[in-house]
Amino acid sequence: MSNKPSNTTPNKTQNKNVRVAVINTxxxxxxxxxxxxLLDPLLNSLNGDDKGFAHALLLTTLRHWHATARLLDSLADNPxxxxxxRTTIQLGITQLLYLNVADHAAIHETVEAVKHIDYARASGLVNAVLRKVANNPNKFRKKANRNHSLPNWLAQQLKADWREHYDExxxxxxxxxxxxxxxxxLQSDSESYLSQLAEAEIDAELVSLETSIKTGDAxxxxxxEQQLIELIDSVPVSRLPEFEEGIASVQDAHAQLAAPIIQSLLENKLANREGSDSIRxxxxxxxxxxxxAHWLELLGVQESEQTGLFHVKQVDGEKNTINNNISKVELTAIDxxxxxxxxxFENLERLQLPTPIVNSKLHxxxxxxxATSWQSQPTDKDSDRGFDAILLDAPCTAxxxxxxxxxxxxxxxEEDVQHTAQLQEQILDNLWPQLKxxxxxxxxxxxxxxxxxxxxMQAFLTRHKDAVAVAFDDEQTNWGIDQAVGRQCLPVYKMTEALEPIAVDQDAEQKITVPVAGGDGFYYAVLRKVST
Ligand SMILES: C[S@@+](CC[C@H](N)C(=O)[O-])C[C@H]1O[C@@H](n2cnc3c(N)ncnc32)[C@H](O)[C@@H]1O
Incomplete structure (x- = not known):
């Protein structure tokens, strides 16, 4: 692609300090x-007109950071x-290659910025490098786009893990x-809210993520099925109808799978059991x-709690409560x-969901x-120590x-990956004995x-003989890639900026090789505890 994307149009009266503030960030x-x-303090320090430009400038510079760093190394006569x-020049290169800023403004204002941060002696160098880029932007954009914009250790690891999907x-x-x-x-549904969005002139579409899980019982x-909404263009939440009243939340598509998966497994388990114990x-x-919050929405827990706690959708679409099977739910959330x-607390309050309460039905x-050492203390004397279901959204490298x-x-x-994997292992090993x-x-x-x-997960299954992996049915699942244990979503889909190789176009279907919903790179695995 030869043209710069037009995703931001800076105002003429831009404050010089915008670039200085972004450099400092x-x-x-x-x-x-x-x-x-850092983002909120940065934006709060700027006036209204400058906020959008600062946001785009900061995020775009970070997205192409490693690529512009390599380009800079190849351009400078001396290291x-x-x-x-370096930071100032990379900010300048980003404006020239990836943002809709006039070249003369990008160069002039960036040179001024380097003076403001007390590096006036480097202003000639900044000017020279940026002019070189501005003289042949297509060539340099092509060069910067050719490769990834990741640290080499991460790129190498991704190549080792995902060779066939590596480029995209x-x-x-x-x-x-x-x-x-x-x-x-508890307040609306995706289709009705889609209409509300249309009334507010926000383009959006429904997305349906589906899966089938073999529970392990015969x-x-x-x-x-999780129905969600994708906005065609992002908007500030302040534009979303009734957002403050809690009708909707901004949440990645693949993040929306967690609560339905754990809740459906739980409903299935409850439907098949006898007695009416508390569930934990x-x-x-x-x-x-x-x-x-999503889990509480699915549990059907409302402040009034008149509607009962569990709803199971029957084949005819009618709702049937299975309250009789449960005397009380104890839901513990830790961090x-x-x-x-x-x-x-803030999130639950906005969604009008209960913040910690103890009443007849819910604790x-x-x-x-x-979580590496915590041991739960059941509040209900009758319940044994174990949990019926655990959602572990583990700390990770993100x-x-x-x-x-x-x-x-x-x-x-690279060391963070080792440390994080060890932390995950400790949390898993501490929580597992607390599952029924x-x-x-x-x-x-x-x-x-x-x-x-x-x-x-493979290492966990080797350590814990009372754990079995519960399989997702590949044929019935329209997200993620089947793994030896669990499923992996990769964040590929919809190229929105001017990167060459895989912009979504008529050929997109041929180019994209993994099931996509455009969501983030989540991993999901379900483990079930069996008696040994
Ligand atoms: C991926 S985030 C969880 C996101 C959350 N489940 C959600 O949907 O909003 C991981 C969380 O793990 C927490 N965490 C990290 N180490 C922990 C530990 N040792 N014990 C408990 N929580 C921990 C972090 O504070 C972080 O909030």
């Missing part, structure tokens, strides 16, 4: 701070070591991700509560980061504890969400590295 990221901790200077995967990781919505089933299968559920690693737990408990958090490519190291025989553990990560996913 990029420097903080290189010192180890995360984009999510440029100073972080401040690494190119996709330089793109922005689509925006998906989950409609709160030939029994559980069918799961655990959301381990729950903050900021996206999947917990070890207090500030993130605060966000669970919802949210605790700040370490390599599957690089499109949304491109700073990951600057922050993550016959109970399910759903293991989820937003990583695309096999060490944290299928290999983690």
């Amino acid at each position: 990029l420097l903080s990221i290189q010192q180890g701070q995360s984009l999510s901790s 440029i070591d100073e972080l401040e200077v 995967l690494t190119q996709s990781l330089r793109q922005s991700a689509p925006m998906f919505l989950r409609v709160n089933g 030939d029994e299968s559980v069918e799961i 559920l655990l959301d381990a690693c729950a903050a900021p509560g996206g999947k917990l 070890n980061e207090a500030p993130r737990i605060t966000r669970i 919802l408990d949210i605790e700040c504890v370490d 390599t599957g969400v690089i499109r949304r958090h491109p700073d990951i490519t600057l922050l993550r190291t 025989v016959g109970g399910y553990l759903l293991y989820v990560t937003c990583s695309i590295l096999k060490q944290e996913n299928v290999e983690q």
Whole structure:
């Protein structure tokens, strides 16, 4: 592609400080701070007109960071070591190659910015490199696009793990991700909300993710369908109808599979059992509560709790409660980061879901504890210690969400993968004995590295003879790639920017080789505990 994408049109009155502020943010990221901790302070420091440009400038620079760094190394006569200077030039190259900024403005304002950060002596160098790029943007864009924009260790690992999908995967990781919505089933449904979006002139479409899971009981299968909404273009949540009233949540497509999978397995287990004991559920690693909120929506828990806790959709579509089978639900959500737990409360409140309450039907408990050592204490004297179902959305390298958090490519190291895999192993080994025989553990990560996913599960099954992997039916599943254990979604689909090799076009079907919904790189595996 020869033209720059037109995804941002900066205002003429742009404040010079925008670039300086973005450079300072990029420097903080290189010192180890995360984009999510820096973005709001950055945007809050700018006036309205500058916010959009700063956001696009920062995110786009991060997305192409490693590619522009390599381009810079090939352009400079002598190695440029100073972080401040390199960062400024990469910011300038990004404007010239990937943003709709006039060349003269990109060069002039970036040279001014380097003076503002007290590197005036480098202004000649910044000017010279940027002019070289501006003189032949097509050539340099082609060069920068040819390869991935990842650190080499990560690219090598992805090649080892996903050789046949490597090119499309690494190119996709330089793109922005689509925006998906989950409609709160206690307030509305996807089709009705789609109409509300149309009224608000927001283009969107329905997406249906389907799967079938063999439960392990004879030939029994559980069918799961999650309907969600994909926006054609992302919009600020303030534009979404009734967002503040909790009618919908922004949640990645593949993240929306967790709650339906665990809830469907649970409903199946309850439908097949006798007696009316309490059931005990655990959301381990729950903050900021996206999947917990979804689970509560599916559980049908409302403040009034007049409607009962469990609904099972029958074949004719009517709802039938199986309340009689349950005297009480104890749902425990844990996480070890207090500030993130605060966000669970905020999220549940917006969705009008119960924050911790104890009443006759539900005990919802949210605790700040370490899942590697925590031991649950049942609140109900009658229940034994075990959980009926555990959702473990494990801490991971988050390599599957690089499109949304491109700073990951600057922050993550090879050693982090080892440490994270060890942490996952510790959490798994601590929680597993707390699952009842016959109970399910759903293991989820937003990583695309096999060490944290299928290999983690294979090692777990070797250590725990009372664990069996419950299979997804490949034929009945329209997301992810079948693995020896579990399924892996890869974040490939819909090229939205000017990267050459795999833009979605008439040939897209031939080019894309994995099942896609455009969602992030999630991994899912279901384990069932059996008696040994
Ligand atoms: C992938 S995030 C969970 C996202 C959440 N389930 C959701 O849907 O919003 C992983 C979480 O694990 C938590 N975590 C990391 N180490 C932990 C530990 N040792 N014990 C408990 N939680 C931990 C992190 O604080 C983080 O909130």
